[in-house]
Amino acid sequence: MTTNPHIRADRLNVYYGREQALKNISIGIPANRITAIIGPSGCGKSTLLKSFNRLLETNEQVTISGSVSVDGENIYGQGVEVTAVRKKMGLLSQRPYPLPMSIYDNVAFGPRLYGIKKKQALDELVERHLKQSSLWQEVHHRLNDPASSLSIGQQQRLCLARGLAVEPEIILGDEPTSALDPASSQRIEQRFLELKNDYTIIIVTHILRQARRLADYIIFLYMGEVIEAGPAREIFEHPKEKMTREYINGTIS
Amino acid sequence: MNKRILEETVMRTLMKLSTLLILSVLVIILITILVKGLPALDLAMITQSPKGGFYLGKEGGILNAIIGSLYLAGGSTLIAVCLGLPIVLYLNIFARPCSRLVRFIRFSLDVLWGIPSIVYGAFGFTLMLFLGLRASLLGGIIAVTFLILPIMCRTMDEVIRMVPRELLHASYALGATRFETAFTVVVRQALPGIMTAVLLSLGRGIGDAASVLFTAGFTDHIPDSLLRPAATLPLVIFFQLSTPFPEVQNRAYASALVLTVIILAICLTSRALTGRYTKHTIK
Ligand SMILES: Nc1ncnc2c1ncn2[C@@H]1O[C@H](COP(=O)(O)OP(=O)(O)OP(=O)(O)O)[C@@H](O)[C@H]1O
Ligand SMILES: [Mg+2]
Numbered sequence: 001m002t003t004n005p006h007i008r009a010d011r012l013n014v015y016y017g018r019e020q021a022l023k024n025i026s027i028g029i030p031a032n033r034i035t036a037i038i039g040p041s042g043c044g045k046s047t048l049l050k051s052f053n054r055l056l057e058t059n060e061q062v063t064i065s066g067s068v069s070v071d072g073e074n075i076y077g078q079g080v081e082v083t084a085v086r087k088k089m090g091l092l093s094q095r096p097y098p099l100p101m102s103i104y105d106n107v108a109f110g111p112r113l114y115g116i117k118k119k120q121a122l123d124e125l126v127e128r129h130l131k132q133s134s135l136w137q138e139v140h141h142r143l144n145d146p147a148s149s150l151s152i153g154q155q156q157r158l159c160l161a162r163g164l165a166v167e168p169e170i171i172l173g174d175e176p177t178s179a180l181d182p183a184s185s186q187r188i189e190q191r192f193l194e195l196k197n198d199y200t201i202i203i204v205t206h207i208l209r210q211a212r213r214l215a216d217y218i219i220f221l222y223m224g225e226v227i228e229a230g231p232a233r234e235i236f237e238h239p240k241e242k243m244t245r246e247y248i249n250g251t252i253s
Numbered sequence: 254m255n256k257r258i259l260e261e262t263v264m265r266t267l268m269k270l271s272t273l274l275i276l277s278v279l280v281i282i283l284i285t286i287l288v289k290g291l292p293a294l295d296l297a298m299i300t301q302s303p304k305g306g307f308y309l310g311k312e313g314g315i316l317n318a319i320i321g322s323l324y325l326a327g328g329s330t331l332i333a334v335c336l337g338l339p340i341v342l343y344l345n346i347f348a349r350p351c352s353r354l355v356r357f358i359r360f361s362l363d364v365l366w367g368i369p370s371i372v373y374g375a376f377g378f379t380l381m382l383f384l385g386l387r388a389s390l391l392g393g394i395i396a397v398t399f400l401i402l403p404i405m406c407r408t409m410d411e412v413i414r415m416v417p418r419e420l421l422h423a424s425y426a427l428g429a430t431r432f433e434t435a436f437t438v439v440v441r442q443a444l445p446g447i448m449t450a451v452l453l454s455l456g457r458g459i460g461d462a463a464s465v466l467f468t469a470g471f472t473d474h475i476p477d478s479l480l481r482p483a484a485t486l487p488l489v490i491f492f493q494l495s496t497p498f499p500e501v502q503n504r505a506y507a508s509a510l511v512l513t514v515i516i517l518a519i520c521l522t523s524r525a526l527t528g529r530y531t532k533h534t535i536k
């Protein structure tokens with residue numbers, strides 16, 4: 001599965017000021033699979049995720065060395081447009097942050113940035129992506145309402161639709177269900193299982209059971225280092241490292 | 254335990270007292286203006302320009318100053334928004350946060366905020382002499398813009414700083430540039446605060462006398478060009494109060510009433526307008 005990874009990190013080091021958050025990370029993320037990044041709190045999961053869409057560099061104190069390639073191209077290379085990198089990825093954060101505009105405008109935000117202006121084309125995009133994130137049923141009669149009027153679970157699905165509307169290849173989720181109720185979480189998980197046919201999905205999760213349910217591939221981080229990475233079944237059933245075994249059994253957390 | 258409850262009660266009483274104090278000052282001012290000004294107020298006052306001898310108690314009104322003040326405050330507020338918004342977006346979105354430059358700009362704005370308006374008037378006047386301008390609407394607008402720019406910037410700055418980082422990240426993650434994020438997401442999110450900043454500045458600009466004393470001049474005519482002098486309400490009040498005639502002094506209170514009503518009207522309409530936009534704000 002690592003033969004032709006969609007994303008590949010190579011000797012990636014990340015520092016916040018002096019403190020090193022990621023240490024010499026070299027991993028591959030398989031295409032059209034769900035990869036789960038697991039590990040205890042503060043081990044660098046969010047940092048690793050944010051290094052993939054270059055959101056890390058919005059923090060001035062961060063220094064990054066090494067490389068991350070998407071489709072074989074180093075996204076930290078010279079002359080790479082950061083917006084082009086980000087367009088390839090949709091992001092779901094821990095808590096949904098809809099943009100301060102209507103439901104419709106939230107989904108149309110990305111397409112408008114990329115020059116789609118015609119109302120008909122936008123209408124069609126908005127409908128398609130709201131359906132894809134199974135929100136259409138609930139909101140089609142009130143697309144002009146403010147996005148903040150939705151429930152948190154609906155907002156998270158709106159954020160998914162908003163991310164899908166820029167037609168990315170990759171979906172990044174940083175504990176995307178941790179603020180949601182069980183029913184909403186399940187809907188998001190269901191979406192992920194369907195979307196993985198067309199997208200490469202990477203989620204950070206605290207919940208081992210969620211990782212078991214969703215993931216095809218697991219990356220286990222501990223104190224900024226990759227302890228073990230591999231197919232989910234191997235990791236869960238025959239972990240090579242003692243530490244992985246302990247984490248999975250709940251002895252370290 | 255008792256000590257804590259006592260502390261709580263004392264503090265609460267103090268807070269209530271100070272609120273009461275401020276409120277009563279406001280109420281007393283309003284009552285004074287109403288009692289003294291209302292009898293002196295008539296339709297002519299707000300529909301006519303001064304006829305000869307208005308400041309001696311003869312016929313006429315203060316329409317010229319009403320219009321002059323609106324032009325002046327409106328013009329300078331507009332310029333201050335156009336200059337201030339980019340400054341504030343630069344400070345919060347584009348510049349490195351907490352860099353020396355950013356701290357220096359914030360510090361300068363705070364200092365500028367504290368400078369008395371007469372100094373801005375004098376500075377504006379010097380600038381006008383240098384540019385070869387005479388006392389005019391334009392001169393007044395320039396001086397008042399200097400006066401309100403720091404207020405505008407720092408007030409907007411405080412609200413834009415409150416925009417959650419994650420909201421910016423959500424926009425960046427969709428591939429938006431900083432510029433696109435600033436002018437769509439940030440401005441919308443901070444719109445209520447931006448409106449407050451504009452209102453504060455407008456109120457300050459329309460009510461200030463010292464900065465326009467030398468720069469805008471004074472006239473009995475409604476200004477019809479940027480290069481003509483313009484009368485303003487604060488100066489009208491000042492001139493009327495400094496005459497020895499009681500009926501003219503009462504007109505000063507009527508003028509103050511007009512000024513207060515204008516400010517109130519501006520506040521209420523913009524509150525109503527922002528209500529329509531704040532519904533999108535993310536909490
Ligand atoms: N903005 C920042 N400035 C300084 N240090 C940071 C910053 N963000 C994260 N760190 C540090 O980097 C390390 C990794 O943080 P990160 O947020 O990636 O952890 P995480 O695995 O996502 O944790 P959690 O499960 O709690 O979300 C932590 O030690 C944290 O203290
Ligand atoms: Mg995290």
